[in-house]
Amino acid sequence: MALNTVSELDATAADYLNRSDLTPIIPTFRALAEVRLNRELRTRFQETQVTLSTVAGTATVPLPDDYLEARGLVRLTASPADLSYRTPASLSTLYGANSGMPAAYTVIGSNIKFGPVPDAVYSVELTYLAKVPPLSDANPTNWVLTNSPDLYIYATLLESAPYLKEDARLTVWGQLYDAALGRVQQQDERARWPSSPLSIQVTKW
Template identity: 30%
Template sequence: MAITNFSELKTALSNWMTRPDVATQAEECISLAEAALNREIGAVETDATITGTLDSRSIDISSLNCVVPIGLFLAEASRDEVELTPQADGTFPYRVNSGFPRFWAIDGTNIDFDCPLDQAYPFRFRYRQKFALSDSAPTNWLLTNHPDVYLAAVLVWGGIFIQDDPAAARWVSILNSALPSVRAAISKNKRASLTVDTMLQRQRWWPLNNLTGWYP
């Protein structure tokens, strides 16, 4: 079975552990795995296609788990992308009449424009995303591109829950083997934009020879 979203990841945990009682702890195992993934890999740059609403000046981006916004581009299929100018929220004048937006800002979990939109414009939003799956945010960059890493991270905590240290250690070994290639892919993407995260230089995540020493 493919693992492409939050629900399928929860099902995969139970299937791989062959323990039905683990299903009740699936969301907790995922949350704990994501805490470590966010700490060791860090937020990654990704794109989302979002669409405005006619006569509204806001777009809700709460489901994107945005850590740092990078850029917003009007992305109509019939013409080249147009980059909108970012500003601090409240520092540009708001227009009453609907029209073409010139400025945008982040206001909590919304993108706000300087005017209501005169049509439902499509946008490409570039941002840094943390890993935090949920029913409202069922997938993310890492699950889409590296589902094996996500599953292994979750299975480590499944093994700990059932107190099967050898099983947890096997998944730790798989993680330690796979994470360098994930970091390399992220690093390559960052070099293309002339930024490199120093966290990508790390070579290991969870220790193999002291399983009880790396979690509370």
């Protein structure tokens, strides 16, 4: 059976479980699998960028709804520059309520907080890791299902085991999921970094 769409994924899960009465609950297994993937999967396919705008006199800007982790923040206007990350305590110690051109940031809850507090509207570019787009009838596929259908099906089946009270299957699906996750992460590392050995340049003074 093909494994390219959400309906095919759900049908495959039912086939693996050899149960015809689980159709209503399989989407719940799949949704729980996506929660697990968002916690554990980290690949370059999750990297995305968005341009945000600060508000004069307001220290915070809401994070994107699909935000998982920040990779970096760049001020695009008024002398473009990388903004340095600070812990919340460090940001408050360094900048307090001072206003000016943002030079640093932190993440508090669902917001980015800038230091100093922006004194005008600034455009900033956030590079971050995004959540796996959830599958649905309106969104029948995503990059995980396209690139790693085995990971998706094993994650879904792993979430079925507690519901079905199948302790043995919990171990089996867990091992298959862990192996698939490891292969995906290794493949991503090979694709991200050059395979040629590092070269050292010697400069003569």
